[in-house]
Every structure is written in structure tokens, then in C-alpha cells.
Amino acid sequence: MKKKLPEINLKELEKLKEENFRERLEFLDKYADWVKKTDNSKWSSAQKAIINRKSD
Template identity: 55%
Template structure:
């Protein structure tokens, strides 16, 4: 099954999000956005601690996946 994926549209959406987020960061007080960033980073760390794989197992899987997938340009 091939996924229908428009790379140009995806790029436009991502750039639009980055621009809108940068604009929000510029107009929002540091205390507000830094608190939100802290919560996000803390959730990433907690999620990593709950990962059922060791870091070595994860890296081996990622390396194996890269070998299997054709390189997309």
C-alpha cells in the first residue's frame, strides 16, 4: 500500500507552523513559553524512562530500519 503524500504541501504546512510558533514565542513572556517548554522536555524524559527497550536495542532497531528503507530524496 502506497501512501499518498504531497512533499511540497507538507513542507508548506511545516514552515507555516514554524513561522506561527516563532511569532507566538516573540509575543509571549519568557516565563510562559519557557514553562511550557519545560513541561514538554520533562514529558520526553519521562517517556524515555518508560521505554521498554534499552538504548542499545533502540539504536539497533533504528539502524536496521535504515538499512531496509530505500533512501528518499
């Protein structure tokens, strides 16, 4: 018995892809602004925490 594959709406998928890309760019802009205005010791501590979380 063959399983029926789900139907995929390619237009909706493309819309979600574009929205995701836009959200990522907005995040990067906000993060870059934060890095520019934040003291280096605070910024580097935040980076260390992110790196340590990824390695766990």
C-alpha cells in the same frame, strides 16, 4: 510465492512532501510569533513541558 509490492504514485508522493514542508514552515512562523509575544516565564514553562513529554 512472491508478494506483489504496492504501486506508488511518485507525483502524489511529491505533492504530499511539498504540502508537508509548507505546513511545517507555516507552523514555525506561527510558533516564532508566539515566542516573540509571550512572556519568558510562560514560554519557558511550555518548553519544559514539551521536553518532559519527550523524555517519558
